[in-house]
Amino acid sequence: MPETILVAVAWPYVNGPFHVGHLAGAYLPADIVARFERMRGNRVLMVSGSDCHGSPITLAAEREGVAPQEIIARFHPTFLKTFMTLGISFDLFTQTYTENHYRVTTELFLTLLANGYLYRDTMTGSYSETLGRFLPDRFVEGRCPTCGNPRARGDQCDQCGQLRDPQELGEPRSILDGAPITFRPTEHMFLDLARLEAPLRAWLDGSDRSGWRPNTLAFTQNWLREGLHGRAITRDLEWGVPVPIADPAFADKRIYVWFDAVIGYYSAPFEWAERRGTPDAWRDWWVPAADGTTPRSYYFIGKDNIPFHTIIWPAILLGHGGLALPSDVPANEFLNLEGEKMSTSRNWALWARDIEDRYQPDQIRFYLAANAPENRDANWSWSDFVQRNNSELVANWGNLANRVLTIAQRNFGVVPTPGALHPADEALIAATARGFASVTEALAALRLRAALGEALALAQATNQYLSDQEPWKLVRSDRERAATVLHTALRTIDTLKTLLTPFLPHSSQRLHQLLGYTDTIAPMPHIEDAIAPDGSPREVLAGDYPAVQHWAPSALPAGQVLHPAEPLFRRLDESVVDEELARLRASTR
RNA sequence: GCCGGUGUAGCUCAGUGGUUAGAGCGAACGACUCAUAAUCGUUAGGUCGGUGGUUCGAUCCCACCCAUCGGCACCA
Numbered sequence: 001m002p003e004t005i006l007v008a009v010a011w012p013y014v015n016g017p018f019h020v021g022h023l024a025g026a027y028l029p030a031d032i033v034a035r036f037e038r039m040r041g042n043r044v045l046m047v048s049g050s051d052c053h054g055s056p057i058t059l060a061a062e063r064e065g066v067a068p069q070e071i072i073a074r075f076h077p078t079f080l081k082t083f084m085t086l087g088i089s090f091d092l093f094t095q096t097y098t099e100n101h102y103r104v105t106t107e108l109f110l111t112l113l114a115n116g117y118l119y120r121d122t123m124t125g126s127y128s129e130t131l132g133r134f135l136p137d138r139f140v141e142g143r144c145p146t147c148g149n150p151r152a153r154g155d156q157c158d159q160c161g162q163l164r165d166p167q168e169l170g171e172p173r174s175i176l177d178g179a180p181i182t183f184r185p186t187e188h189m190f191l192d193l194a195r196l197e198a199p200l201r202a203w204l205d206g207s208d209r210s211g212w213r214p215n216t217l218a219f220t221q222n223w224l225r226e227g228l229h230g231r232a233i234t235r236d237l238e239w240g241v242p243v244p245i246a247d248p249a250f251a252d253k254r255i256y257v258w259f260d261a262v263i264g265y266y267s268a269p270f271e272w273a274e275r276r277g278t279p280d281a282w283r284d285w286w287v288p289a290a291d292g293t294t295p296r297s298y299y300f301i302g303k304d305n306i307p308f309h310t311i312i313w314p315a316i317l318l319g320h321g322g323l324a325l326p327s328d329v330p331a332n333e334f335l336n337l338e339g340e341k342m343s344t345s346r347n348w349a350l351w352a353r354d355i356e357d358r359y360q361p362d363q364i365r366f367y368l369a370a371n372a373p374e375n376r377d378a379n380w381s382w383s384d385f386v387q388r389n390n391s392e393l394v395a396n397w398g399n400l401a402n403r404v405l406t407i408a409q410r411n412f413g414v415v416p417t418p419g420a421l422h423p424a425d426e427a428l429i430a431a432t433a434r435g436f437a438s439v440t441e442a443l444a445a446l447r448l449r450a451a452l453g454e455a456l457a458l459a460q461a462t463n464q465y466l467s468d469q470e471p472w473k474l475v476r477s478d479r480e481r482a483a484t485v486l487h488t489a490l491r492t493i494d495t496l497k498t499l500l501t502p503f504l505p506h507s508s509q510r511l512h513q514l515l516g517y518t519d520t521i522a523p524m525p526h527i528e529d530a531i532a533p534d535g536s537p538r539e540v541l542a543g544d545y546p547a548v549q550h551w552a553p554s555a556l557p558a559g560q561v562l563h564p565a566e567p568l569f570r571r572l573d574e575s576v577v578d579e580e581l582a583r584l585r586a587s588t589r
Numbered sequence: 590g591c592c593g594g595u596g597u598a599g600c601u602c603a604g605u606g607g608u609u610a611g612a613g614c615g616a617a618c619g620a621c622u623c624a625u626a627a628u629c630g631u632u633a634g635g636u637c638g639g640u641g642g643u644u645c646g647a648u649c650c651c652a653c654c655c656a657u658c659g660g661c662a663c664c665a
Contacts, residue, residue, distance in 0.1 A: 013665055054665060123663090138664060188663095218593055219660070226592090232663060258665065303594090303659070312662095333594085334658075341658075370613095371602090376595055377658060384601065384614090391614055395627050403624035410623090449602085453613080460613090463628055472623035567625050 002042050002547070006285040006297035006324075007034045008265040009048035010305060011096065014075045015056050019349040020380055021342055022302075023086070024368040025332035029448055030300035031088045032369065035502040035522070036443045038089075041549040045285045047268035049094035049101075049540075050076045053240040054257035055136055059176065061239075068239045069534060072097060078353050080527055080541050085356040086365060087505045087524050092272040093541035096241075096264055099533050100274070104267035105260045106244045108320060109189075109233075113245075117192045117319035118233070125186040125236060126154060126166045130179040134236035140181050142169025187249050190230035191259070196315040197228045203314060203325055211445065213375070216331045219306040231312070233259040262313045265299070266323070275528075275542065286323050296327045298446070303331045330446045333373035337380050338584070348588050350380060360570055362504040366393045369503050372449050382580040386572045397459045397500070398569040401493050401511055403466065405565035408486040411475045415490055415516070416483035417558040425488045428465045431458060432492045436553050439499045448503075455499045462492050487558065490515070494554035501550070507568040516560040521550050 009030040012018050027048075034046040052072050061068040076095055083093060094101075112118050125134040140154030145168050153175075154166035166172055172181040201224065209217060233256045234243050240254030269282035288294045299309045309329045317323045336342065342349045355364060367385050370392065371378050408416065421429075435458035442451035466489060474482035494515055501508040505522030512521050525543040532538045 011665095015665090051665075056665070136664065193662095215594060215659095222592060222660070223662080226661080229662075235663080256663075258663080261665080304665085307660085307662075308665095336658090376602090379601080381600085387614065388601080390625090390627095394625060396613095399624055399627045401624095403627080405624095407623050453603090456613080460628095464630095466623080467621075467629040470621085470623085475623090565624085569625080571625050571627090 003037075004043045004284050004295040005037050005045070006265070006269070006295060007037075007044055007046035008297060008299045008326075009046065009090075010299075010301040011048055011051040011261050011264050012079060013054070013056070014050040014052050014072050014079075014095070015054075015060055016344065017075060017078050017351050017353055018082070019342060019344075019351050020337075020355070020364075020368065021335035021349075021373075023082075023352055023364075024335045024372055024378070024380075025302045026300045027083065027088050028086075028365060028368050029330065029332065029372060029446075030298070031086075032448055032502040033298060033300075033443070033446065034089055035505060036551070038545055038547065039498070039501065039521070039549070039551040041547060041551070043284065043547060044545070045091050045269055045272065046089060047092050047094075047265065047272060048090060049092075049096060049264055049268055050079060051257065051261045051264070052095050052097040053237075053254070053260060055139075055235070055237060058237060058239045069097070069532065069536065073536075073538075077539060080539055082352040082356055083541050084525060084527065086352075086361045087522070088541075089505075089523065089525050089543050089545060090541045091543055091545070092268050092275070093525075094264075094268055094271055094530070095538065095540075096260055097532060098267075098271065098530075098538075100271040101260070101264060101267040102241050102533065104270055105241045105255060105263045108263055108266070108316070109255065109259075110244055112191070112316065112319045113189075115319055115321065117195060118189050119192055119230065120187060121190050121230065121232075122185050122187050123232065124167065124183050126172065126181045127184045128174045128176070128179060128181060130177055131174065134184075134186060135174060135176070135181070137166050139175050140166040140169065140172050141175050142166070142172035142181075145170065186236055188232040188234045188253070189243065189245070189250075191233050191312070191316070191319075192230055193228035193312070193315055194230060196318055197224075199318045200224075200228070200311065200315050203318065204310075212328060213330060215303060215333070215375075216306055216310060216329050219303070219331075220310040223307045223311050228311070228315075232256065258308065258312075259316075262308060262316065265313070266317075271540075272542075275530075275540075288322075288324060295324050297324055299326050299329045301329065301331050303333050306331045328446065333375065333377045335368075335373050335378050335380055338581070339379055339381070346588055348584075350584070359572075360506070362507045363389050363393065363569060363572075365503060365505075366452075369448055369452050374447070374449055382577045382584075386574060386576050389569070389572050392456060394567075394569045394571050396456055396463065397496070398507070398567060400459050400463055400466075401497070401514075401568055402565050404462075404486065404489045404493050405514055405562060407471055407475065408490055409562040409564055412483065412486065412562070414562060415556055415558050415560045416487050418484040418487040419480040421484065421488075422481075424465065424468060425484060428462065428488055428492060431461050432495050433553060435461075436495055436499065440551070443502065451499075452503055455496060455503075458492070458499075459496055462489060462496070465489065465492075487556075491554040491556050494556045498550060498552070498554070511568060514563045514565060515556065516562055519548075520546075 010026045137154035144152035237254045243250040273281035469485045471485040509522040523545045
């Protein structure tokens with residue numbers, strides 16, 4: 001019985017391009033799991049989109065004298081391009097600036113209101129007279145009352161580390177134009193997290209969470225230990241989802257970007273369902289079935305987002321009622337660059353769009369998966385990238401596929417018919433079965449690095465088998481024995497191809513065809529047209545990923561025509577390291 | 590400041606209250622030549638961040654310290 005699985009991926013903020021850390025932490029692991037689950041025959045819906053609201057976008061737009069839509073139009077297409085190039089198989093990658101999202105967000109807001117989980121309260125906001133608007137705390141600076149630092153930020157003093165409130169600062173001013181800040185009362189809607197705390201705890205404690213990553217659990221427990229308080233979910237802004245309250249006081253306020261962004265996980269399936277002409281299909285991923293089975297859901301995010309996905313979003317869902325809560329929130333750590341934390345302000349970052357055309361997509365996917373920040377911060381180092389590419393991807397796996405295919409194709413032209421098996425053949429067949437089982441188990445448990453490692457270990461065992469059996473000699477001395485060895489080796493690389501497809505979809509599809517198959521095992525996304533709320537054209541990433549069971553050990557039939565081998569991966573020259581490091585240094589501020 | 594994560598061979602990382610702490614890569618040496626100078630074998634390499642404690646015994650538990658990263662709720 002196929003399972004229904006929502007693969008929810010963090011919504012990238014659309015005020016800039018994204019870097020390899022975002023890929024490693026969210027989009028790639030999500031894609032690997034989505035592809036794996038689809039190949040197992042499960043019904044997967046993988047969604048995300050550009051996060052279009054919030055003050056940084058408003059401010060960026062104003063600084064340039066353009067509409068926020070222009071900022072979106074600048075970066076959203078680069079996201080699509082990266083996902084297309086790398087083969088991130090979204091069912092729908094949309095944006096929060098859509099009619100659908102506005103409608104769903106509004107409805108969800110009203111449901112929470114009706115259920116009594118929203119309340120009105122007045123808070124004090126930092127107001128810029130010159131800009132005529134309220135500013136987020138961190139856009140305010142002033143003198144720290146503790147250490148006297150004249151440039152303490154409104155949320156925290158960088159010098160003494162004290163947490164601050166903008167009103168505590170001496171001579172508060174805007175960091176945007178240096179003009180003085182005044183404080184004004186402002187009314188907002190709050191999510192009543194305190195009232196949702198009990199159901200939230202019941203949900204968290206209600207099932208075994210030992211499969212969650214330790215860091216995810218630790219963050220969540222930490223938040224709960226400190227107790228939950230109401231959280232403002234509206235802002236004094238003019239860009240965003242309007243607050244659906246018939247009160248002039250809320251006319252120039254908008255729903256807070258964080259509240260609307262997480263709702264994207266829920267709204268995107270509506271858009272997906274409508275686009276394919278089955279408007280109710282979203283329910284399969286959100287509403288428990290009549291027999292009580294609840295759809296599974298995974299939320300792939302960075303560790304900085306944990307509380308929003310393990311506390312706030314579940315609280316919103318509980319407040320709404322009747323919807324499936326996250327099954328797991330596999331939060332990843334961060335990816336450093338050459339040992340240093342990435343910094344967008346210094347431009348110490350490796351932008352996806354800068355490397356996606358210089359290297360094969362599977363080369364990038366391989367390094368990011370093999371080096372994924374699953375349990376701790378990981379590091380992108382160019383010398384490591386080149387080394388691992390050459391020794392593990394090219395030499396161990398690519399070369400294995402290449403050598404087996406070459407000997408078999410040149411000497412037989414088809415998958416040869418095996419004779420009686422020797423113990424060595426049986427040992428490899430057994431190792432392949434074990435490898436298949438352990439990779440499957442690791443993937444199901446979201447241990448992606450480990451899964452990849454298991455697959456590579458099987459590739460190495462196959463290289464050992466070839467060294468022992470020497471089929472290149474057997475083809476001259478004992479043709480039947482050669483046929484048996486090559487049949488066994490071909491089946492193993494065919495199985496490895498399957499195991500590696502979630503990680504390396506492009507090259508696996510190619511090998512699939514070299515092995516004489518004609519169907520698609522690694523479908524790719526494509527771009528479709530859509531319309532934005534203002535009537536302008538926009539684009540989404542979509543895909544048609546047939547639910548065909550492909551996750552099985554090889555049953556490669558004897559006699560299937562083989563195609564001449566060609567290298568699956570490009571070897572990288574050591575000079576790449578210096579080139580890339582020079583490029584990186586040149587671009588750093 | 591408070592809370593939490595991480596610190597294991599040159600590199601990237603596994604791992605366990607108990608005899609000689611592991612893998613891959615890199616290095617040295619050897620074998621092979623089907624394959625993208627790829628592959629296979631052998632060897633070398635670590636006071637498991639530091640100090641103290643609990644224990645018959647700790648890399649694994651506890652305390653403190655050091656380094657590093659993050660959270661501390663209106664930054665997404």
